[in-house]
Amino acid sequence: DQQVKQNSPSLSVQEGRISILNCDYTNSMFDYFLWYKKYPAEGPTFLISISSIKDKNEDGRFTVFLNKSAKHLSLHIVPSQPGDSAVYFCAALEGAQKLVFGQGTRLTINP
Amino acid sequence: DTAVSQTPKYLVTQMGNDKSIKCEQNLGHDTMYWYKQDSKKFLKIMFSYNNKELIINETVPNRFSPKSPDKAHLNLHINSLELGDSAVYFCASSQSMIGVGYTFGSGTRLTVV
Numbered sequence: 001d002q003q004v005k006q007n008s009p010s011l012s013v014q015e016g017r018i019s020i021l022n023c024d025y026t027n028s029m030f031d032y033f034l035w036y037k038k039y040p041a042e043g044p045t046f047l048i049s050i051s052s053i054k055d056k057n058e059d060g061r062f063t064v065f066l067n068k069s070a071k072h073l074s075l076h077i078v079p080s081q082p083g084d085s086a087v088y089f090c091a092a093l094e095g096a097q098k099l100v101f102g103q104g105t106r107l108t109i110n111p
Numbered sequence: 112d113t114a115v116s117q118t119p120k121y122l123v124t125q126m127g128n129d130k131s132i133k134c135e136q137n138l139g140h141d142t143m144y145w146y147k148q149d150s151k152k153f154l155k156i157m158f159s160y161n162n163k164e165l166i167i168n169e170t171v172p173n174r175f176s177p178k179s180p181d182k183a184h185l186n187l188h189i190n191s192l193e194l195g196d197s198a199v200y201f202c203a204s205s206q207s208m209i210g211v212g213y214t215f216g217s218g219t220r221l222t223v224v
Contacts, residue, residue, distance in 0.1 A: 042218075043216050043218055045214075097144075101154035
């Protein structure tokens with residue numbers, strides 16, 4: 001049973017607009033969440049994270065929102081750029097070191 | 112300089128064979144991992160080692176055996192390969208504190224025919 005789910009396998013957004021990627025989790029013990037970005041033929045690279053004591057974390061164009069009661073987090077990218085086209089993975093930290101990943105959302109930014 | 116490098120990048124082999132995937136990190140991290148990305152695209156942890164000591168061992172068939180000769184290397188040996196072992200295998204490393212410290216290799220695509 002998957003504890004972290006990204007229900008949208010793909011998302012297409014126009015350049016300059018906002019991209020919103022969603023992620024749901026089931027384990028209420030998760031207290032740290034991360035987003036990773038992956039280009040083809042490369043490994044995932046860390047993008048942004050959030051602790052459960054916060055509901056928002058911002059880094060430049062990227063903002064992650066956490067709604068603990070809904071067990072939902074989202075990644076906002078604004079403005080979206082062509083280089084943002086990639087697969088985005090949501091992950092939750094279980095214990096000290098184990099990351100539990102969602103299945104990813106493929107984001108395509110159209111010019 | 113590649114921080115986490117794994118070889119080979121592609122591996123095609125027949126059922127029943129034994130194969131190894133190598134991983135090396137030059138980041139000075141204490142912990143290394145193997146993750147498997149299955150056909151449904153989920154990345155799932157298989158093993159983690161901290162300073163050559165096995166820490167996490169998920170429910171993985173014992174045909175899979177990780178070996179860590181030193182803290183910079185974590186190799187994955189697979190015996191008696193099966194069709195279901197076809198996947199992309201990612202090596203990663205981190206310092207003891209999780210968060211931004213997780214660095215992945217570029218993956219090894221294993222195809223069993």
